[in-house]
Amino acid sequence: MRSLVAGNWKMNGAGEADLAKFGALKTALAETPPSCDVLVCPPATMIAQAAWFTKGVFAIGGQDCHAQPSGAFTGDISAEMLKAAGASHVIVGHSERRQYHGEKDADVAAKAQAAWRAGLIAIICIGETLEEREGGSANSICHSQVLGSIPDGATAANSVLAYEPVWAIGTGKTPSVDDIAAMHAHLRGCLKERCGEEGGKMLILYGGSVKPDNAAAILSLPDVGGALVGGASLKVADFMGIISAAPA
Ligand code: PEP
Secondary structure, three states: OOOEEEEEOOOOOOOHHHHHHHHHHHHHHHHOOOOOEEEEEOOHHHHHHHHHHHOOOOEEEEOOOEOOOOOOOOOOOEHHHHHHHOOOEEEEOOHHHHHHOOOOHHHHHHHHHHHHHHOOEEEEEEOOOHHHHHOOOHHHHHHHHHHHHOOOOOOOOOEEEEEOOHHHOOOOOOOOHHHHHHHHHHHHHHHHHHHOHHHHHOOEEEEOOOOHHHHHHHHOOOOOOEEEEOHHHHOHHHHHHHHHOOOO
């Protein structure tokens, strides 16, 4: 399975200059064909336009979805709506959703099921806080998040796991490569426990302050199947630097 480098624009991007980034990324990918799959998750307002414009070159995804297909949920967006707009993936359980919207593992699992129902690939995020890492419970926290956030029926085709230590997101700090390798090996075991044989094949992305200068070291680690990139995905040159670092 090819690795995946996914950009999460979060709540950034609205104007012409942001739309122009899709054209610039398309051109850059045509000049330097990637050895990984590429996905950008812009704000929901940009998905339809982006998906139409980038079709066949790179994929477009949502950053969150509601568990229900439709209904009286003001301000929410369903997986079916993302699919209709042209998305192929949706991020669920990002730590910012868990932190600012109180989402628990069961909510994340319901959203992953909604993603599958709509025909989307769910990028299911987990990760420990700094307190948990320093207290020595990172492995057990991530184990319980894997068991609680991944629904029955997860396969390597319908799901991707993203390990994002909360303390590494947007901070410029990353775990050491040894720590990333150790956690990804641990997560591989958790995935096999949760999903059986499919868990052995599922991509595990690393996320948290991935930049062009640390991407090669991280992406070449065993069981690292790609990266989920926040800040650096907003600059086409930086995002391309990460994409180019993906091993063939
Ligand atoms: C993220 O928000 O998923 C993320 C990894 O952000 P950053 O790359 O900016 O740390």
